[in-house]
Amino acid sequence: MATLRTVADDPVSYALNWKAAHSRPVIGSFPMNFPSEIVHAVGALPVIIQESKTPITEGRSMLAEFYCGYTRSVADQASIGELDVFDGFVVADHCVQLLGAVDAIRYSRPEKPVHFAQFTSAMDDAWTKPRVDGRISDLKTEIETVVRARLTDADLARSIKAFNENRRLLRHFYDLRRSGRARITASEMQLLVKSSMVMDIHEHTAVLLELLDRIVVRDEAPDDLVRLHLSGHFCHAPKPEILDVIEESGGLVVDDDLYTGFRYISTDVPEDGDPLAALSTWYLERNINAPCPTRVTNKVDWDTYLLESLEASRSVGVVVLMAKFCEPHMLYYPELRKALEAHGVQSLLIETEHEGIPIETLRTKMETFVERIRRHPSPLPA
Amino acid sequence: MTLADQNQDKTNRLKSTRLGGKMTADYWDNIFTAKERGKHVVWYNGAAMNPLFQAAGLEWCHGEAFAARLAAQHLEEPAQAAGAEYGYIGELCSYARTHLGCAVLTQQTISERQTGVVGVVDQQELAAKLPAPDFFVNGYAGCSTGQQWDAMTYRVFDRKLPIFNVSLPMLWGNKPDAGYMRGEEWEEVSTYAEGQLRELVSFLEHQTGRPFDWDLLSESMSYIKRASELRLEAMQLCTLAPTPATYWDWVASIAPINFLPGNQALVDYFAGVKAEIQQRIVDGISGVANERYRVYFDGIMNWNKLGFLTRKFAEYDVAVVAGRYTHESFWQEPQLIDIDNPLRGMAQHYLLCPLNHGLRNLQELLLRRLDEYSIDGIAFHSTRTCRAMTNPQSMLAKSAERERGVKSFFFEGDVADASFYNDELFDSRLEAMLEAIDVQRMKTLA
Numbered sequence: 001m002a003t004l005r006t007v008a009d010d011p012v013s014y015a016l017n018w019k020a021a022h023s024r025p026v027i028g029s030f031p032m033n034f035p036s037e038i039v040h041a042v043g044a045l046p047v048i049i050q051e052s053k054t055p056i057t058e059g060r061s062m063l064a065e066f067y068c069g070y071t072r073s074v075a076d077q078a079s080i081g082e083l084d085v086f087d088g089f090v091v092a093d094h095c096v097q098l099l100g101a102v103d104a105i106r107y108s109r110p111e112k113p114v115h116f117a118q119f120t121s122a123m124d125d126a127w128t129k130p131r132v133d134g135r136i137s138d139l140k141t142e143i144e145t146v147v148r149a150r151l152t153d154a155d156l157a158r159s160i161k162a163f164n165e166n167r168r169l170l171r172h173f174y175d176l177r178r179s180g181r182a183r184i185t186a187s188e189m190q191l192l193v194k195s196s197m198v199m200d201i202h203e204h205t206a207v208l209l210e211l212l213d214r215i216v217v218r219d220e221a222p223d224d225l226v227r228l229h230l231s232g233h234f235c236h237a238p239k240p241e242i243l244d245v246i247e248e249s250g251g252l253v254v255d256d257d258l259y260t261g262f263r264y265i266s267t268d269v270p271e272d273g274d275p276l277a278a279l280s281t282w283y284l285e286r287n288i289n290a291p292c293p294t295r296v297t298n299k300v301d302w303d304t305y306l307l308e309s310l311e312a313s314r315s316v317g318v319v320v321l322m323a324k325f326c327e328p329h330m331l332y333y334p335e336l337r338k339a340l341e342a343h344g345v346q347s348l349l350i351e352t353e354h355e356g357i358p359i360e361t362l363r364t365k366m367e368t369f370v371e372r373i374r375r376h377p378s379p380l381p382a
Numbered sequence: 383m384t385l386a387d388q389n390q391d392k393t394n395r396l397k398s399t400r401l402g403g404k405m406t407a408d409y410w411d412n413i414f415t416a417k418e419r420g421k422h423v424v425w426y427n428g429a430a431m432n433p434l435f436q437a438a439g440l441e442w443c444h445g446e447a448f449a450a451r452l453a454a455q456h457l458e459e460p461a462q463a464a465g466a467e468y469g470y471i472g473e474l475c476s477y478a479r480t481h482l483g484c485a486v487l488t489q490q491t492i493s494e495r496q497t498g499v500v501g502v503v504d505q506q507e508l509a510a511k512l513p514a515p516d517f518f519v520n521g522y523a524g525c526s527t528g529q530q531w532d533a534m535t536y537r538v539f540d541r542k543l544p545i546f547n548v549s550l551p552m553l554w555g556n557k558p559d560a561g562y563m564r565g566e567e568w569e570e571v572s573t574y575a576e577g578q579l580r581e582l583v584s585f586l587e588h589q590t591g592r593p594f595d596w597d598l599l600s601e602s603m604s605y606i607k608r609a610s611e612l613r614l615e616a617m618q619l620c621t622l623a624p625t626p627a628t629y630w631d632w633v634a635s636i637a638p639i640n641f642l643p644g645n646q647a648l649v650d651y652f653a654g655v656k657a658e659i660q661q662r663i664v665d666g667i668s669g670v671a672n673e674r675y676r677v678y679f680d681g682i683m684n685w686n687k688l689g690f691l692t693r694k695f696a697e698y699d700v701a702v703v704a705g706r707y708t709h710e711s712f713w714q715e716p717q718l719i720d721i722d723n724p725l726r727g728m729a730q731h732y733l734l735c736p737l738n739h740g741l742r743n744l745q746e747l748l749l750r751r752l753d754e755y756s757i758d759g760i761a762f763h764s765t766r767t768c769r770a771m772t773n774p775q776s777m778l779a780k781s782a783e784r785e786r787g788v789k790s791f792f793f794e795g796d797v798a799d800a801s802f803y804n805d806e807l808f809d810s811r812l813e814a815m816l817e818a819i820d821v822q823r824m825k826t827l828a
Contacts, residue, residue, distance in 0.1 A: 064764055064772050066473065094552065096526045100773035103741040107777045116554040116740075121529060122547035127578065131549070142556075294526065296533045296547055325473055327527045327769070331534050334469030 001188070003207055004195040011050050011198040015085045018045050018200060025147050028086035030074075030102065031235040032259050032294065033093050033119055033286070035279045037269060038139060040201060041159040042149045047086070048197035051236040052077050056354065062104040063097075068325045069354025070236040071097040075104035088113040088146040090139065094121055095294060095328070098235070115142040123287050123297040132280040140276065156275040162201050164268040169208045170196060171265055173215075178254050178313045181218045186230060186243035186253040194237050194260050225252035226370050229315040231306060231336070232329055234259045234294065238321050238352055245359055246319055249366035250374075255313035257290060257306065258321065266290040293332035302332060303339035310345060317373045318347040319366075346373050392671040392696035396627050398654040399634040405647065406637040410451065414511040416441040422590055425515035427481075427532050428522030429550065429732035430712065432641050433606060433724075434579070435519075437599035438586040443512065444641045445531070449480035451637075453685035453798035461487060462799070468538075476767045476798040478531040485538045488514050515539070517589050519582065521548035524737030525770035546585045548578045550732055554740040562743050563715065563734070575729035602644030603724040610713040612652035613639060617709065619659045621755050624668035625703045626659045629679050630692040631669065632708035636683075639712040670701040675816060676756055679705035680748075680778065681763025682771045684795040687803055695761075698812060704755045707771075710736035710747055737770040744774050745781045752786050758819050760790035761812070766802040787822065791815040 007014045015026045025044040029036065039046035051073040059076025077083050083105065089112060091102050099116070106114050117135040120128045140151050173192060176182035184192075192211075196204050228251040230243075237260035247253060256262050267286040270278040286292075291300040310318070318340060322329050333349070340347045348369040350362065416423050424435055427445040435442040452458040458480050465483030466472065472479075492514055518536060522528025529547065536545045551571045559565035583594045613635065620627050638651050662668070677695065679702050684691060695702050713719075715734060719727035739747070751757065760782055762775045775792070782788040791811040796802040 062776050064769075064775070066766055066772075067769065094526050096524070096769045096773065099552065099740075100769065103774060103777065107741060107780075115556055116552070118551050118554070120549045120551075121526065122549045125547065125549070125578075125581075127574075127581070128549075131574065138556075293530065296520075296529050298536065298541065298545065301537075301541075325769075327474060328530050330471045330474040331478065331527070331530050333471070335534065335537050337469050 008194040025087035030091040037159040041156040042147045071101035074101040078105040092119045160269045167265040187240035230256035233321040250370040293328040320349045396631045398658040402638045416513045426519040433602045445481040449477040518545040523550040523735040555742045576726045605644040607719045609648045609652045610716040616656035624673035626662035628669040629702040670696045673701040674699035678757045686800040762792045766796040789818045
């Protein structure tokens with residue numbers, strides 16, 4: 001766990017060390033739908049850029065204060081040279097705030113290649129997949145140019161297998177937690193997923209396998225804790241101290257749909273057929289497996305998915321973690337609230353900020369929330 | 383600035399734009415009776431797709447336009463209160479918040495429910511007037527929020543109504559040859575967007591049960607093209623100093639060019655605007671008395687402060703002469719429109735939304751306008767809930783200073799939420815910029 005914590009806490013140092021050790025390029029990407037396999041397959045290290053813990057300084061002159069913490073942090077990291085280790089940047093998502101942050105990189109580091117492969121976010125249309133196929137093809141060309149290596153189908157197929165194996169392992173940890181037989185705290189689970197976004201995937205898988213050998217698995221799950229689902233928080237990881245307070249208040253987090261959580265590992269890339277086409281299939285299927293409010297679709301709903309998840313994990317309450325100023329989440333939140341209320345599921349909204357939130361106030365809210373559930377237990381969603 | 387200066391209205395708005403106000407009011411009055419007349423109604427957001435709806439025989443309600451109209455009339459609060467009660471947080475795009483609030487009210491009216499927060503009178507004033515949609519069309523360029531907004535409106539209406547999304551890729555400028563209306567990227571996305579418009583036409587035919595009237599589309603686009611040419615010719619006349627008309631006159635002319643029907647009245651309106659400006663030049667009449675500073679406005683309009691800001695800038699002898707919102711939008715490249723085959727030119731205009739460019743294109747456009755209008759300073763409306771418009775502002779300010787020595791200031795506000803505006807901050811920041819311009823001028827003279 002210590003290794004993973006070091007990587008998750010300081011991805012830039014990990015990237016620097018990896019680069020020195022391998023003499024290969026490092027490519028920075030952004031949430032939430034970038035296929036890292038394509039970077040890995042050309043021998044470079046794919047790193048999903050994380051929110052930095054440090055206060056925002058130079059970046060304040062790049063983006064307005066009413067941007068989410070992640071995008072302001074990215075602009076700040078670019079401004080102070082924190083991202084200089086990266087040989088190029090790639091983004092697939094069309095979030096208006098994220099594009100502002102990526103433009104801040106282009107402005108402050110004009111010498112760095114920055115490629116935007118816009119994956120169509122309207123998911124129901126006949127022309128979506130061909131369009132995404134085209135963007136992945138462009139992405140391949142761009143990454144080949146930056147890394148100065150050719151991408152072969154065989155290499156990409158191997159990378160896909162490696163990432164799938166990693167995701168499967170992470171999902172196994174989720175299954176253990178959901179069953180209640182293994183005690184994996186929310187902040188530990190975040191560590192497992194966040195480090196996988198940064199580390200060489202083979203190295204990460206090796207660590208996961210070691211951890212799996214050591215994890216204590218009980219015969220029975222404890223029944224004295226309130227089982228909770230964490231929902232929301234896209235792009236970046238909520239601060240571990242928030243997750244700890246949630247569980248210190250008598251809640252047991254058994255599942256989540258956070259991006260730095262189950263959303264990230266929900267879907268594998270098909271291993272048969274053309275590997276490039278498989279990546280766009282993954283993009284489309286991912287939104288069906290874990291519907292995302294940044295995508296536009298009529299076929300699936302986040303609220304329905306959430307209710308089904310609650311049933312599967314036997315969660316009786318939902319803690320909604322919302323990064324302040326996150327518009328997709330702000331737009332969808334009323335629909336979630338409406339669905340939860342209709343099913344008698346209690347929920348608590350917590351807005352998070354880059355600068356942090358008063359922990360003791362949060363503790364009081366959480367304790368009240370857990371107490372409320374204990375007094376008025378909601379029925380398990382049927 | 384003396385007290386006497388403060389009390390004196392130095393603005394001289396065009397008279398011809400009043401006709402546009404009447405045309406717009408008539409348009410909405412007509413929309414409000416659509417259901418009584420048995421018409422199909424489409425709710426849409428983003429790009430000016432109204433010529434397609436006109437040719438399909440539909441009545442069209444533009445979400446942003448309705449939210450802007452409510453804010454300009456200071457009628458936005460009941461809709462926003464309904465939205466807040468439903469769960470929309472105050473930091474969400476205030477256009478979306480207002481329009482979704484209207485959707486909530488409209489839906490509640492349909493199902494004969496009442497919120498308990500918004501009074502019956504307000505509901506009648508707002509929701510009952512806005513006809514419920516038969517289907518939705520979204521064609522939002524640049525701003526990801528725009529697409530998600532309609533995805534939520536679809537859900538507010540219980541996921542029952544059809545919705546069509548036109549996906550407009552951002553003009554990011556990846557390729558070395560990329561730039562404003564040039565390069566491989568421009569051609570490629572134009573084709574992609576045009577293809578979707580063709581699909582939209584099929585969707586409209588399906589929804590209306592009628593064949594699409596291509597001749598009517600061509601006719602409508604011929605009026606829009608001519609109106610656009612007249613608008614641009616009139617704008618060009620305002621490169622003169624002192625300017626005969628200001629940015630505020632162009633703001634007043636947004637509704638006609640953005641969503642009124644393409645017809646002879648539209649052409650006559652812009653012919654009238656141009657004629658008045660020409661006459662002003664002959665008569666030596668300027669848009670602002672004693673023009674001393676020429677300012678460019680960057681940001682979406684602060685609709686609830688429209689008249690207030692018009693007077694405020696003029697009090698300081700500032701002529702706001704151009705802006706990103708007015709000058710880089712709304713059929714601003716009429717040469718792209720082929721009347722006989724209009725879909726490609728339409729698609730290209732939808733892509734040219736000023737929210738849909740990466741920073742490089744915006745830098746190119748800004749520098750061009752600074753030169754063209756001999757700009758002294760830039761007012762950046764830091765539009766609180768519009769991340770799409772504010773995205774590049776800090777970097778544009780730095781570019782303008784570095785490339786042209788043009789000063790700027792930022793002021794807070796919002797498109798449809800008056801609570802974000804702070805008058806004291808506005809005054810102090812504008813004054814600071816004007817002082818900096820004065821100092822720069824003195825140095826130049828020395």
